[in-house]
Amino acid sequence: MPDHPASPFPVAPSGQALTTRYQDWMALKTNLLWIYEGDIPLDGGGGSLFPESSVAWLVLSGALTVSYAGQTIRAGADEWVIPRPGIRRQDFAPGTHLLSIRFQAQWPDGRPLFDEGLGVSFPRHRFPDLEVRARALLGAARDHTPADDPTLLGIRHFSMGAFIGIKTRLLEFIGAFSGALIACGLKPTRLGTRDERVLHALSRLDNQPLSHKFRERDLAVEVGLGLSQFVRLFSAEMSLTPKKYLDLRRRETCKRMLINSPIPLKQIAHDLGFAHASDFSAWFKKNHGIAPKEFRDRFPQGSNL
Structure with missing residues:
Protein backbone atom coordinates (compact mmCIF):
# COMPACT_ATOMS: atom_id res chain seq x y z
CA MET A 1 0.00 0.00 0.00
CA PRO A 2 1.45 3.42 -0.90
CA ASP A 3 2.39 5.68 1.94
CA HIS A 4 0.40 8.91 2.18
CA PRO A 5 2.03 11.63 4.30
CA ALA A 6 -0.24 13.14 6.91
CA SER A 7 -2.11 16.27 5.89
CA PRO A 8 -1.04 19.54 7.57
CA PHE A 9 -3.39 20.79 10.24
CA PRO A 10 -6.17 22.86 8.68
CA VAL A 11 -5.90 26.63 8.61
CA ALA A 12 -8.88 28.95 8.68
CA PRO A 13 -9.68 30.94 5.52
CA SER A 14 -8.32 34.03 7.31
CA GLY A 15 -4.94 32.30 7.56
CA GLN A 16 -5.20 31.87 11.34
CA ALA A 17 -4.37 28.37 12.58
CA LEU A 18 -7.23 26.68 14.41
CA THR A 19 -5.51 25.36 17.50
CA THR A 20 -6.03 24.22 21.05
CA ARG A 21 -3.72 22.63 23.59
CA CYS A 184 -16.15 25.36 2.92
CA GLY A 185 -16.31 27.92 5.73
CA LEU A 186 -16.96 25.65 8.72
CA LYS A 187 -15.06 25.84 11.98
CA PRO A 188 -14.25 22.94 14.33
CA THR A 189 -15.99 22.98 17.69
CA ARG A 190 -14.12 23.82 20.90
CA LEU A 191 -11.17 25.52 19.21
CA GLY A 192 -9.74 28.98 19.80
CA THR A 193 -8.06 30.83 22.65
CA ARG A 194 -9.62 30.27 26.05
CA ASP A 195 -8.91 31.26 29.59
CA GLU A 196 -6.54 28.71 31.16
CA ARG A 197 -8.95 28.24 34.06
CA VAL A 198 -11.73 27.23 31.67
CA LEU A 199 -9.38 24.82 29.90
CA HIS A 200 -8.47 23.27 33.25
CA ALA A 201 -12.16 22.96 34.16
CA LEU A 202 -12.94 21.34 30.80
CA SER A 203 -10.19 18.80 31.31
CA ARG A 204 -11.58 17.93 34.74
CA LEU A 205 -15.16 17.71 33.46
CA ASP A 206 -14.13 15.52 30.53
CA ASN A 207 -12.51 13.04 32.91
CA GLN A 208 -14.97 13.27 35.80
CA PRO A 209 -16.48 9.80 36.46
CA LEU A 210 -20.19 10.17 35.83
CA SER A 211 -20.95 7.98 38.83
CA HIS A 212 -19.28 10.50 41.18
CA LYS A 213 -21.05 13.47 42.75
CA PHE A 214 -20.09 16.81 41.20
CA ARG A 215 -20.29 20.28 42.72
CA GLU A 216 -19.53 23.44 40.74
CA ARG A 217 -18.24 25.05 43.93
CA ASP A 218 -15.45 22.47 44.30
CA LEU A 219 -14.25 23.10 40.74
CA ALA A 220 -14.42 26.86 41.26
CA VAL A 221 -12.13 26.55 44.30
CA GLU A 222 -9.77 24.35 42.29
CA VAL A 223 -9.31 27.05 39.62
CA GLY A 224 -9.08 29.84 42.20
CA LEU A 225 -12.39 31.61 41.59
CA GLY A 226 -15.59 32.29 43.46
CA LEU A 227 -18.58 30.23 42.39
CA SER A 228 -20.50 32.96 40.55
CA GLN A 229 -17.35 34.28 38.85
CA PHE A 230 -16.36 30.79 37.72
CA VAL A 231 -19.81 29.94 36.35
CA ARG A 232 -19.95 33.28 34.53
CA LEU A 233 -16.49 32.79 32.98
CA PHE A 234 -17.18 29.19 31.95
CA SER A 235 -20.57 30.12 30.47
CA ALA A 236 -19.04 32.96 28.45
CA GLU A 237 -16.57 30.53 26.85
CA MET A 238 -18.80 27.46 26.46
CA SER A 239 -22.32 28.93 26.25
CA LEU A 240 -23.49 26.71 29.11
CA THR A 241 -22.70 26.22 32.80
CA PRO A 242 -20.27 23.56 34.08
CA LYS A 243 -23.20 21.64 35.55
CA LYS A 244 -25.06 21.66 32.24
CA TYR A 245 -21.88 20.67 30.39
CA LEU A 246 -21.48 17.60 32.60
CA ASP A 247 -25.17 16.79 32.26
CA LEU A 248 -24.86 16.97 28.47
CA ARG A 249 -21.94 14.54 28.67
CA ARG A 250 -24.08 12.28 30.88
CA ARG A 251 -26.96 12.39 28.38
CA GLU A 252 -24.71 11.57 25.43
CA THR A 253 -23.06 8.70 27.32
CA CYS A 254 -26.48 7.38 28.29
CA LYS A 255 -27.71 7.39 24.69
CA ARG A 256 -24.60 5.55 23.51
CA MET A 257 -25.06 2.91 26.20
CA LEU A 258 -28.73 2.43 25.34
CA ILE A 259 -28.10 2.27 21.60
CA ASN A 260 -24.89 0.27 21.44
CA SER A 261 -25.06 -2.17 24.33
CA PRO A 262 -27.43 -4.61 26.05
CA ILE A 263 -26.41 -3.31 29.50
CA PRO A 264 -29.42 -3.51 31.87
CA LEU A 265 -31.07 -0.20 32.69
CA LYS A 266 -30.32 -0.63 36.40
CA GLN A 267 -26.59 -0.88 35.67
CA ILE A 268 -26.70 2.14 33.35
CA ALA A 269 -28.43 4.11 36.10
CA HIS A 270 -25.67 3.17 38.56
CA ASP A 271 -22.88 4.01 36.10
CA LEU A 272 -24.39 7.44 35.51
CA GLY A 273 -24.59 8.26 39.21
CA PHE A 274 -28.24 7.53 40.01
CA ALA A 275 -29.01 5.79 43.28
CA HIS A 276 -32.34 4.46 42.01
CA ALA A 277 -33.47 3.26 38.59
CA SER A 278 -36.67 5.27 39.03
CA ASP A 279 -34.65 8.50 39.40
CA PHE A 280 -32.73 7.60 36.23
CA SER A 281 -35.93 6.95 34.29
CA ALA A 282 -37.47 10.24 35.44
CA TRP A 283 -34.29 12.15 34.46
CA PHE A 284 -34.17 10.51 31.03
CA LYS A 285 -37.85 11.13 30.33
CA LYS A 286 -37.50 14.78 31.35
CA ASN A 287 -34.67 15.24 28.83
CA HIS A 288 -35.93 13.08 25.95
CA GLY A 289 -39.68 12.84 26.40
CA ILE A 290 -39.76 9.03 26.57
CA ALA A 291 -38.59 6.35 29.00
CA PRO A 292 -35.12 4.84 28.47
CA LYS A 293 -36.56 1.42 27.60
CA GLU A 294 -38.81 2.98 24.98
CA PHE A 295 -35.85 4.91 23.56
CA ARG A 296 -33.82 1.71 23.27
CA ASP A 297 -36.74 -0.14 21.65
CA ARG A 298 -37.48 2.65 19.19
CA PHE A 299 -33.94 3.21 17.99
CA PRO A 300 -33.81 2.22 14.32
CA GLN A 301 -31.24 -0.51 13.78
CA GLY A 302 -32.06 -1.24 10.15
CA SER A 303 -30.20 1.44 8.21
CA ASN A 304 -26.45 0.97 8.01
CA LEU A 305 -25.29 3.64 5.61
Missing part, protein backbone atom coordinates in the same frame (compact mmCIF):
# COMPACT_ATOMS: atom_id res chain seq x y z
CA TYR A 22 -2.38 19.14 22.98
CA GLN A 23 -3.96 17.88 26.20
CA ASP A 24 -7.32 19.15 24.95
CA TRP A 25 -6.90 17.31 21.64
CA MET A 26 -6.29 14.18 23.74
CA ALA A 27 -9.96 14.28 24.72
CA LEU A 28 -11.12 13.96 21.09
CA LYS A 29 -12.52 10.46 20.51
CA THR A 30 -11.77 9.11 17.03
CA ASN A 31 -12.88 5.69 15.78
CA LEU A 32 -13.81 4.11 12.48
CA LEU A 33 -17.22 2.47 12.76
CA TRP A 34 -17.28 1.16 9.21
CA ILE A 35 -16.30 1.92 5.64
CA TYR A 36 -17.43 0.27 2.43
CA GLU A 37 -17.97 0.88 -1.26
CA GLY A 38 -21.11 -0.63 -2.74
CA ASP A 39 -24.79 -0.37 -3.53
CA ILE A 40 -27.15 0.89 -0.86
CA PRO A 41 -28.91 -1.81 1.20
CA LEU A 42 -32.46 -2.66 0.21
CA ASP A 43 -33.72 -1.11 3.46
CA GLY A 44 -31.64 2.04 3.05
CA GLY A 45 -34.09 4.04 0.99
CA GLY A 46 -35.48 6.18 3.78
CA GLY A 47 -36.26 6.53 7.44
CA SER A 48 -35.31 8.62 10.41
CA LEU A 49 -31.95 8.13 12.05
CA PHE A 50 -30.38 9.15 15.32
CA PRO A 51 -26.69 8.50 14.70
CA GLU A 52 -24.13 9.37 17.32
CA SER A 53 -21.44 9.55 14.67
CA SER A 54 -20.24 11.49 11.65
CA VAL A 55 -20.67 10.26 8.11
CA ALA A 56 -19.23 11.09 4.69
CA TRP A 57 -20.71 9.75 1.47
CA LEU A 58 -19.13 9.91 -1.96
CA VAL A 59 -21.90 9.28 -4.49
CA LEU A 60 -20.33 7.24 -7.30
CA SER A 61 -23.59 6.72 -9.20
CA GLY A 62 -27.22 7.46 -8.51
CA ALA A 63 -28.52 10.21 -6.24
CA LEU A 64 -29.55 10.94 -2.67
CA THR A 65 -31.61 13.43 -0.71
CA VAL A 66 -31.00 14.23 2.97
CA SER A 67 -33.55 16.25 4.95
CA TYR A 68 -33.53 17.53 8.54
CA ALA A 69 -34.46 20.64 10.51
CA GLY A 70 -35.87 22.42 7.48
CA GLN A 71 -32.79 21.81 5.32
CA THR A 72 -32.61 19.57 2.26
CA ILE A 73 -29.46 18.47 0.43
CA ARG A 74 -29.64 16.81 -2.97
CA ALA A 75 -26.59 15.25 -4.56
CA GLY A 76 -25.81 13.14 -7.60
CA ALA A 77 -22.88 11.22 -8.99
CA ASP A 78 -19.36 12.51 -8.25
CA GLU A 79 -20.43 14.55 -5.24
CA TRP A 80 -19.48 14.31 -1.57
CA VAL A 81 -22.22 14.72 1.03
CA ILE A 82 -21.44 15.46 4.69
CA PRO A 83 -24.73 15.53 6.64
CA ARG A 84 -25.04 17.03 10.09
CA PRO A 85 -25.04 14.44 12.90
CA GLY A 86 -28.50 13.98 14.36
CA ILE A 87 -32.02 13.00 13.41
CA ARG A 88 -32.56 13.10 9.66
CA ARG A 89 -34.30 11.45 6.73
CA GLN A 90 -32.26 10.12 3.84
CA ASP A 91 -33.58 8.82 0.53
CA PHE A 92 -31.46 7.10 -2.11
CA ALA A 93 -32.36 6.57 -5.75
CA PRO A 94 -32.52 2.88 -6.75
CA GLY A 95 -29.11 1.56 -7.73
CA THR A 96 -27.17 4.28 -5.91
CA HIS A 97 -23.52 3.28 -5.43
CA LEU A 98 -21.60 4.88 -2.55
CA LEU A 99 -18.30 5.12 -0.80
CA SER A 100 -19.59 5.36 2.77
CA ILE A 101 -17.48 6.23 5.83
CA ARG A 102 -19.04 6.35 9.28
CA PHE A 103 -16.76 7.40 12.11
CA GLN A 104 -16.51 9.13 15.45
CA ALA A 105 -14.69 12.41 15.90
CA GLN A 106 -16.29 13.85 19.00
CA TRP A 107 -15.59 15.40 22.38
CA PRO A 108 -16.50 13.77 25.72
CA ASP A 109 -19.75 15.77 25.91
CA GLY A 110 -20.82 14.11 22.64
CA ARG A 111 -20.39 17.18 20.46
CA PRO A 112 -18.86 16.28 17.10
CA LEU A 113 -15.69 17.91 15.81
CA PHE A 114 -17.83 19.61 13.15
CA ASP A 115 -21.45 20.53 13.76
CA GLU A 116 -22.53 24.11 13.04
CA GLY A 117 -22.82 24.69 9.29
CA LEU A 118 -23.41 21.07 8.31
CA GLY A 119 -24.68 19.52 6.09
CA VAL A 120 -22.77 20.35 2.98
CA SER A 121 -22.11 18.85 -0.43
CA PHE A 122 -19.37 19.58 -2.94
CA PRO A 123 -17.96 18.12 -6.17
CA ARG A 124 -15.61 15.18 -5.94
CA HIS A 125 -12.85 17.02 -7.80
CA ARG A 126 -12.80 20.00 -5.43
CA PHE A 127 -10.87 18.16 -2.71
CA PRO A 128 -9.06 15.23 -4.37
CA ASP A 129 -7.07 14.47 -1.20
CA LEU A 130 -10.30 13.59 0.60
CA GLU A 131 -10.91 10.67 -1.74
CA VAL A 132 -7.24 9.65 -1.62
CA ARG A 133 -7.42 9.42 2.18
CA ALA A 134 -10.80 7.69 2.10
CA ARG A 135 -9.56 5.02 -0.28
CA ALA A 136 -6.40 4.50 1.76
CA LEU A 137 -8.66 3.91 4.77
CA LEU A 138 -10.86 1.58 2.71
CA GLY A 139 -7.76 -0.40 1.72
CA ALA A 140 -6.57 -0.68 5.32
CA ALA A 141 -9.97 -1.98 6.48
CA ARG A 142 -10.88 -4.14 3.48
CA ASP A 143 -9.29 -7.42 4.60
CA HIS A 144 -11.01 -7.12 7.99
CA THR A 145 -14.48 -6.06 6.81
CA PRO A 146 -17.22 -8.74 6.83
CA ALA A 147 -18.22 -9.29 3.20
CA ASP A 148 -21.88 -9.88 4.02
CA ASP A 149 -22.26 -6.84 6.30
CA PRO A 150 -19.51 -4.17 6.38
CA THR A 151 -21.19 -2.49 9.35
CA LEU A 152 -20.10 -5.37 11.62
CA LEU A 153 -16.47 -4.25 11.56
CA GLY A 154 -16.66 -3.56 15.30
CA ILE A 155 -17.04 -7.23 16.28
CA ARG A 156 -14.10 -8.50 14.24
CA HIS A 157 -10.86 -9.57 15.93
CA PHE A 158 -7.80 -7.46 15.12
CA SER A 159 -4.10 -7.64 15.82
CA MET A 160 -2.60 -4.53 17.37
CA GLY A 161 -0.78 -3.80 14.11
CA ALA A 162 -3.96 -3.99 12.04
CA PHE A 163 -5.82 -1.74 14.47
CA ILE A 164 -3.03 0.84 14.47
CA GLY A 165 -2.92 0.75 10.68
CA ILE A 166 -6.62 1.55 10.43
CA LYS A 167 -6.38 4.19 13.15
CA THR A 168 -3.52 5.89 11.30
CA ARG A 169 -5.46 5.99 8.03
CA LEU A 170 -8.54 7.23 9.88
CA LEU A 171 -6.65 10.17 11.39
CA GLU A 172 -5.28 11.05 7.94
CA PHE A 173 -8.82 10.92 6.56
CA ILE A 174 -10.10 13.14 9.39
CA GLY A 175 -7.32 15.60 8.54
CA ALA A 176 -8.47 15.78 4.91
CA PHE A 177 -12.13 15.83 6.00
CA SER A 178 -11.41 18.76 8.34
CA GLY A 179 -9.46 20.63 5.68
CA ALA A 180 -12.33 20.29 3.21
CA LEU A 181 -14.94 21.51 5.70
CA ILE A 182 -12.81 24.44 6.82
CA ALA A 183 -12.34 25.42 3.17
Whole structure:
Protein backbone atom coordinates (compact mmCIF):
# COMPACT_ATOMS: atom_id res chain seq x y z
CA MET A 1 0.00 0.00 0.00
CA PRO A 2 1.45 3.42 -0.90
CA ASP A 3 2.39 5.68 1.94
CA HIS A 4 0.40 8.91 2.18
CA PRO A 5 2.03 11.63 4.30
CA ALA A 6 -0.24 13.14 6.91
CA SER A 7 -2.11 16.27 5.89
CA PRO A 8 -1.04 19.54 7.57
CA PHE A 9 -3.39 20.79 10.24
CA PRO A 10 -6.17 22.86 8.68
CA VAL A 11 -5.90 26.63 8.61
CA ALA A 12 -8.88 28.95 8.68
CA PRO A 13 -9.68 30.94 5.52
CA SER A 14 -8.32 34.03 7.31
CA GLY A 15 -4.94 32.30 7.56
CA GLN A 16 -5.20 31.87 11.34
CA ALA A 17 -4.37 28.37 12.58
CA LEU A 18 -7.23 26.68 14.41
CA THR A 19 -5.51 25.36 17.50
CA THR A 20 -6.03 24.22 21.05
CA ARG A 21 -3.72 22.63 23.59
CA TYR A 22 -2.38 19.14 22.98
CA GLN A 23 -3.96 17.88 26.20
CA ASP A 24 -7.32 19.15 24.95
CA TRP A 25 -6.90 17.31 21.64
CA MET A 26 -6.29 14.18 23.74
CA ALA A 27 -9.96 14.28 24.72
CA LEU A 28 -11.12 13.96 21.09
CA LYS A 29 -12.52 10.46 20.51
CA THR A 30 -11.77 9.11 17.03
CA ASN A 31 -12.88 5.69 15.78
CA LEU A 32 -13.81 4.11 12.48
CA LEU A 33 -17.22 2.47 12.76
CA TRP A 34 -17.28 1.16 9.21
CA ILE A 35 -16.30 1.92 5.64
CA TYR A 36 -17.43 0.27 2.43
CA GLU A 37 -17.97 0.88 -1.26
CA GLY A 38 -21.11 -0.63 -2.74
CA ASP A 39 -24.79 -0.37 -3.53
CA ILE A 40 -27.15 0.89 -0.86
CA PRO A 41 -28.91 -1.81 1.20
CA LEU A 42 -32.46 -2.66 0.21
CA ASP A 43 -33.72 -1.11 3.46
CA GLY A 44 -31.64 2.04 3.05
CA GLY A 45 -34.09 4.04 0.99
CA GLY A 46 -35.48 6.18 3.78
CA GLY A 47 -36.26 6.53 7.44
CA SER A 48 -35.31 8.62 10.41
CA LEU A 49 -31.95 8.13 12.05
CA PHE A 50 -30.38 9.15 15.32
CA PRO A 51 -26.69 8.50 14.70
CA GLU A 52 -24.13 9.37 17.32
CA SER A 53 -21.44 9.55 14.67
CA SER A 54 -20.24 11.49 11.65
CA VAL A 55 -20.67 10.26 8.11
CA ALA A 56 -19.23 11.09 4.69
CA TRP A 57 -20.71 9.75 1.47
CA LEU A 58 -19.13 9.91 -1.96
CA VAL A 59 -21.90 9.28 -4.49
CA LEU A 60 -20.33 7.24 -7.30
CA SER A 61 -23.59 6.72 -9.20
CA GLY A 62 -27.22 7.46 -8.51
CA ALA A 63 -28.52 10.21 -6.24
CA LEU A 64 -29.55 10.94 -2.67
CA THR A 65 -31.61 13.43 -0.71
CA VAL A 66 -31.00 14.23 2.97
CA SER A 67 -33.55 16.25 4.95
CA TYR A 68 -33.53 17.53 8.54
CA ALA A 69 -34.46 20.64 10.51
CA GLY A 70 -35.87 22.42 7.48
CA GLN A 71 -32.79 21.81 5.32
CA THR A 72 -32.61 19.57 2.26
CA ILE A 73 -29.46 18.47 0.43
CA ARG A 74 -29.64 16.81 -2.97
CA ALA A 75 -26.59 15.25 -4.56
CA GLY A 76 -25.81 13.14 -7.60
CA ALA A 77 -22.88 11.22 -8.99
CA ASP A 78 -19.36 12.51 -8.25
CA GLU A 79 -20.43 14.55 -5.24
CA TRP A 80 -19.48 14.31 -1.57
CA VAL A 81 -22.22 14.72 1.03
CA ILE A 82 -21.44 15.46 4.69
CA PRO A 83 -24.73 15.53 6.64
CA ARG A 84 -25.04 17.03 10.09
CA PRO A 85 -25.04 14.44 12.90
CA GLY A 86 -28.50 13.98 14.36
CA ILE A 87 -32.02 13.00 13.41
CA ARG A 88 -32.56 13.10 9.66
CA ARG A 89 -34.30 11.45 6.73
CA GLN A 90 -32.26 10.12 3.84
CA ASP A 91 -33.58 8.82 0.53
CA PHE A 92 -31.46 7.10 -2.11
CA ALA A 93 -32.36 6.57 -5.75
CA PRO A 94 -32.52 2.88 -6.75
CA GLY A 95 -29.11 1.56 -7.73
CA THR A 96 -27.17 4.28 -5.91
CA HIS A 97 -23.52 3.28 -5.43
CA LEU A 98 -21.60 4.88 -2.55
CA LEU A 99 -18.30 5.12 -0.80
CA SER A 100 -19.59 5.36 2.77
CA ILE A 101 -17.48 6.23 5.83
CA ARG A 102 -19.04 6.35 9.28
CA PHE A 103 -16.76 7.40 12.11
CA GLN A 104 -16.51 9.13 15.45
CA ALA A 105 -14.69 12.41 15.90
CA GLN A 106 -16.29 13.85 19.00
CA TRP A 107 -15.59 15.40 22.38
CA PRO A 108 -16.50 13.77 25.72
CA ASP A 109 -19.75 15.77 25.91
CA GLY A 110 -20.82 14.11 22.64
CA ARG A 111 -20.39 17.18 20.46
CA PRO A 112 -18.86 16.28 17.10
CA LEU A 113 -15.69 17.91 15.81
CA PHE A 114 -17.83 19.61 13.15
CA ASP A 115 -21.45 20.53 13.76
CA GLU A 116 -22.53 24.11 13.04
CA GLY A 117 -22.82 24.69 9.29
CA LEU A 118 -23.41 21.07 8.31
CA GLY A 119 -24.68 19.52 6.09
CA VAL A 120 -22.77 20.35 2.98
CA SER A 121 -22.11 18.85 -0.43
CA PHE A 122 -19.37 19.58 -2.94
CA PRO A 123 -17.96 18.12 -6.17
CA ARG A 124 -15.61 15.18 -5.94
CA HIS A 125 -12.85 17.02 -7.80
CA ARG A 126 -12.80 20.00 -5.43
CA PHE A 127 -10.87 18.16 -2.71
CA PRO A 128 -9.06 15.23 -4.37
CA ASP A 129 -7.07 14.47 -1.20
CA LEU A 130 -10.30 13.59 0.60
CA GLU A 131 -10.91 10.67 -1.74
CA VAL A 132 -7.24 9.65 -1.62
CA ARG A 133 -7.42 9.42 2.18
CA ALA A 134 -10.80 7.69 2.10
CA ARG A 135 -9.56 5.02 -0.28
CA ALA A 136 -6.40 4.50 1.76
CA LEU A 137 -8.66 3.91 4.77
CA LEU A 138 -10.86 1.58 2.71
CA GLY A 139 -7.76 -0.40 1.72
CA ALA A 140 -6.57 -0.68 5.32
CA ALA A 141 -9.97 -1.98 6.48
CA ARG A 142 -10.88 -4.14 3.48
CA ASP A 143 -9.29 -7.42 4.60
CA HIS A 144 -11.01 -7.12 7.99
CA THR A 145 -14.48 -6.06 6.81
CA PRO A 146 -17.22 -8.74 6.83
CA ALA A 147 -18.22 -9.29 3.20
CA ASP A 148 -21.88 -9.88 4.02
CA ASP A 149 -22.26 -6.84 6.30
CA PRO A 150 -19.51 -4.17 6.38
CA THR A 151 -21.19 -2.49 9.35
CA LEU A 152 -20.10 -5.37 11.62
CA LEU A 153 -16.47 -4.25 11.56
CA GLY A 154 -16.66 -3.56 15.30
CA ILE A 155 -17.04 -7.23 16.28
CA ARG A 156 -14.10 -8.50 14.24
CA HIS A 157 -10.86 -9.57 15.93
CA PHE A 158 -7.80 -7.46 15.12
CA SER A 159 -4.10 -7.64 15.82
CA MET A 160 -2.60 -4.53 17.37
CA GLY A 161 -0.78 -3.80 14.11
CA ALA A 162 -3.96 -3.99 12.04
CA PHE A 163 -5.82 -1.74 14.47
CA ILE A 164 -3.03 0.84 14.47
CA GLY A 165 -2.92 0.75 10.68
CA ILE A 166 -6.62 1.55 10.43
CA LYS A 167 -6.38 4.19 13.15
CA THR A 168 -3.52 5.89 11.30
CA ARG A 169 -5.46 5.99 8.03
CA LEU A 170 -8.54 7.23 9.88
CA LEU A 171 -6.65 10.17 11.39
CA GLU A 172 -5.28 11.05 7.94
CA PHE A 173 -8.82 10.92 6.56
CA ILE A 174 -10.10 13.14 9.39
CA GLY A 175 -7.32 15.60 8.54
CA ALA A 176 -8.47 15.78 4.91
CA PHE A 177 -12.13 15.83 6.00
CA SER A 178 -11.41 18.76 8.34
CA GLY A 179 -9.46 20.63 5.68
CA ALA A 180 -12.33 20.29 3.21
CA LEU A 181 -14.94 21.51 5.70
CA ILE A 182 -12.81 24.44 6.82
CA ALA A 183 -12.34 25.42 3.17
CA CYS A 184 -16.15 25.36 2.92
CA GLY A 185 -16.31 27.92 5.73
CA LEU A 186 -16.96 25.65 8.72
CA LYS A 187 -15.06 25.84 11.98
CA PRO A 188 -14.25 22.94 14.33
CA THR A 189 -15.99 22.98 17.69
CA ARG A 190 -14.12 23.82 20.90
CA LEU A 191 -11.17 25.52 19.21
CA GLY A 192 -9.74 28.98 19.80
CA THR A 193 -8.06 30.83 22.65
CA ARG A 194 -9.62 30.27 26.05
CA ASP A 195 -8.91 31.26 29.59
CA GLU A 196 -6.54 28.71 31.16
CA ARG A 197 -8.95 28.24 34.06
CA VAL A 198 -11.73 27.23 31.67
CA LEU A 199 -9.38 24.82 29.90
CA HIS A 200 -8.47 23.27 33.25
CA ALA A 201 -12.16 22.96 34.16
CA LEU A 202 -12.94 21.34 30.80
CA SER A 203 -10.19 18.80 31.31
CA ARG A 204 -11.58 17.93 34.74
CA LEU A 205 -15.16 17.71 33.46
CA ASP A 206 -14.13 15.52 30.53
CA ASN A 207 -12.51 13.04 32.91
CA GLN A 208 -14.97 13.27 35.80
CA PRO A 209 -16.48 9.80 36.46
CA LEU A 210 -20.19 10.17 35.83
CA SER A 211 -20.95 7.98 38.83
CA HIS A 212 -19.28 10.50 41.18
CA LYS A 213 -21.05 13.47 42.75
CA PHE A 214 -20.09 16.81 41.20
CA ARG A 215 -20.29 20.28 42.72
CA GLU A 216 -19.53 23.44 40.74
CA ARG A 217 -18.24 25.05 43.93
CA ASP A 218 -15.45 22.47 44.30
CA LEU A 219 -14.25 23.10 40.74
CA ALA A 220 -14.42 26.86 41.26
CA VAL A 221 -12.13 26.55 44.30
CA GLU A 222 -9.77 24.35 42.29
CA VAL A 223 -9.31 27.05 39.62
CA GLY A 224 -9.08 29.84 42.20
CA LEU A 225 -12.39 31.61 41.59
CA GLY A 226 -15.59 32.29 43.46
CA LEU A 227 -18.58 30.23 42.39
CA SER A 228 -20.50 32.96 40.55
CA GLN A 229 -17.35 34.28 38.85
CA PHE A 230 -16.36 30.79 37.72
CA VAL A 231 -19.81 29.94 36.35
CA ARG A 232 -19.95 33.28 34.53
CA LEU A 233 -16.49 32.79 32.98
CA PHE A 234 -17.18 29.19 31.95
CA SER A 235 -20.57 30.12 30.47
CA ALA A 236 -19.04 32.96 28.45
CA GLU A 237 -16.57 30.53 26.85
CA MET A 238 -18.80 27.46 26.46
CA SER A 239 -22.32 28.93 26.25
CA LEU A 240 -23.49 26.71 29.11
CA THR A 241 -22.70 26.22 32.80
CA PRO A 242 -20.27 23.56 34.08
CA LYS A 243 -23.20 21.64 35.55
CA LYS A 244 -25.06 21.66 32.24
CA TYR A 245 -21.88 20.67 30.39
CA LEU A 246 -21.48 17.60 32.60
CA ASP A 247 -25.17 16.79 32.26
CA LEU A 248 -24.86 16.97 28.47
CA ARG A 249 -21.94 14.54 28.67
CA ARG A 250 -24.08 12.28 30.88
CA ARG A 251 -26.96 12.39 28.38
CA GLU A 252 -24.71 11.57 25.43
CA THR A 253 -23.06 8.70 27.32
CA CYS A 254 -26.48 7.38 28.29
CA LYS A 255 -27.71 7.39 24.69
CA ARG A 256 -24.60 5.55 23.51
CA MET A 257 -25.06 2.91 26.20
CA LEU A 258 -28.73 2.43 25.34
CA ILE A 259 -28.10 2.27 21.60
CA ASN A 260 -24.89 0.27 21.44
CA SER A 261 -25.06 -2.17 24.33
CA PRO A 262 -27.43 -4.61 26.05
CA ILE A 263 -26.41 -3.31 29.50
CA PRO A 264 -29.42 -3.51 31.87
CA LEU A 265 -31.07 -0.20 32.69
CA LYS A 266 -30.32 -0.63 36.40
CA GLN A 267 -26.59 -0.88 35.67
CA ILE A 268 -26.70 2.14 33.35
CA ALA A 269 -28.43 4.11 36.10
CA HIS A 270 -25.67 3.17 38.56
CA ASP A 271 -22.88 4.01 36.10
CA LEU A 272 -24.39 7.44 35.51
CA GLY A 273 -24.59 8.26 39.21
CA PHE A 274 -28.24 7.53 40.01
CA ALA A 275 -29.01 5.79 43.28
CA HIS A 276 -32.34 4.46 42.01
CA ALA A 277 -33.47 3.26 38.59
CA SER A 278 -36.67 5.27 39.03
CA ASP A 279 -34.65 8.50 39.40
CA PHE A 280 -32.73 7.60 36.23
CA SER A 281 -35.93 6.95 34.29
CA ALA A 282 -37.47 10.24 35.44
CA TRP A 283 -34.29 12.15 34.46
CA PHE A 284 -34.17 10.51 31.03
CA LYS A 285 -37.85 11.13 30.33
CA LYS A 286 -37.50 14.78 31.35
CA ASN A 287 -34.67 15.24 28.83
CA HIS A 288 -35.93 13.08 25.95
CA GLY A 289 -39.68 12.84 26.40
CA ILE A 290 -39.76 9.03 26.57
CA ALA A 291 -38.59 6.35 29.00
CA PRO A 292 -35.12 4.84 28.47
CA LYS A 293 -36.56 1.42 27.60
CA GLU A 294 -38.81 2.98 24.98
CA PHE A 295 -35.85 4.91 23.56
CA ARG A 296 -33.82 1.71 23.27
CA ASP A 297 -36.74 -0.14 21.65
CA ARG A 298 -37.48 2.65 19.19
CA PHE A 299 -33.94 3.21 17.99
CA PRO A 300 -33.81 2.22 14.32
CA GLN A 301 -31.24 -0.51 13.78
CA GLY A 302 -32.06 -1.24 10.15
CA SER A 303 -30.20 1.44 8.21
CA ASN A 304 -26.45 0.97 8.01
CA LEU A 305 -25.29 3.64 5.61
